[in-house]
Amino acid sequence: MASTDVILVGADGSTESLAAVAWAADRAVRTGARLHIICTYALASYSAAALDGGYAVLDDEALRQGAQQVVDEAIAHARARGDVRVGGSIEPGDPAAVLVEMSREVGMIVVGSRGGGGFADRLLGTVSSALPAHSKCPVVVVPRRTSGKAFTPVERIVVGTDGSDVASSALHRAIDEAILWKADLTAVSAIPIASGGGMMSWLPTSVDRDALFKEVRQGLNAAVDKALDGRDVEVARHVLDGNPSSLLIEFSTAVDLVVVGTRGRGGFAGVLLGSTSQMVLSHSTCPVMVVPSAHKDRAPDPGARWERR
Known part of the structure; x- marks a missing residue:
């Protein structure tokens, strides 16, 4: 920066x-x-x-x-x-x-x-x-x-991603923040299958859920590797079954910063388009960074x- x-x-x-x-x-x-x-x-x-x-x-x-x-x-x-x-x-x-x-x-x-x-x-x-x-x-x-813990320094960061191109903005920024703060970084993708009332519980039983998780995991790895662009940063990667906003709120109790994007095809990056945005931002117990699509760091005009x- x-x-x-x-x-x-x-x-x-x-x-x-x-x-x-x-x-x-x-x-x-x-x-x-x-x-x-x-x-x-x-x-x-x-x-x-x-x-x-x-x-x-x-x-x-x-x-x-x-x-x-x-x-x-x-x-x-x-x-x-x-x-x-x-x-x-x-x-x-x-x-x-x-x-x-x-x-x-x-x-x-x-x-x-x-x-x-x-x-x-x-x-x-x-x-x-x-x-x-x-x-x-x-x-x-x-x-x-x-709680008694201060919000800074930031030691643990989690970034939610759905594998979309737009979500890469949040990934890039999360990596930048991890480097800046020398923080541990975890990238998470959510598959809201969940038995009962999950958003994807309508999937027929013939669908191979293990194959679905494998596909999402491959997409997550590819997205993270692309965002790293050769930078030497260790990024833990997890694909979880659950509601994106609920998972983010749960993660917020254990990390110092949650990073998400504003647009996407659903999942984490799409979370902040509707009423769910208020749920995440209102209930997170740590700071939340919302990164707009196609964001690029830029310095203001020195004469501004x-x-x-």
Whole structure:
């Protein structure tokens, strides 16, 4: 990754968004990337706050000042993580729309989620999965931490793949992250046969399930070898029977980062197109990186807004 790359972090003043800032800052320290923190705000048709039993209209300046305080706190939090170049700004508008637009200019976006109204939760609510589905760069969603273990350093990564060409974007990025963090990497493909209500339980009994697993395993090996492109990285490979989202959530309890793609022919890469995306991102106990199709690392124009702020 180029040293001029930018990691964009959405902050809203919550503890969870500060966890996202910490994750992004730790990664920026390793890559030399520039960190840019934003807080969005919007002035409703009329907004009011209780004041001595009555109401006082909140003006735009009050909202701007509140957003700026959020950014200032997040910048201080990032600087406390180490030697990192960090700036920030406040941006009027809808969080998802603002971040999707900015995703064209940055290398990564990081947001926090607390499962109850945080920055990422707003993105996954009324605007559905707008950011993960439409971002032009990878998006990392950092969940609420439920155990004593920190999310960084990243020591174990799992990447879900369905063998499609599009899923190779997630594979390539997972390998890059494994190299960056010096982490163990596992690539997994799911075959949702499962006895009972599995998505492929309709298969006739004459179908050789062992042959099916062998075919998927061969496809997984070919996809991983192609993504490695000669790089000396050990990648564990597993083909499992189960629901893709359920398997990802289960893996998230044992790894530090889950990597998936946004589009594919089903399986892991197709997980993030519908309601299942909210299940994975809402219930994962570790950060999830969502990699858009055909993503390529790119450094922003040195003259772009990030260098001027």
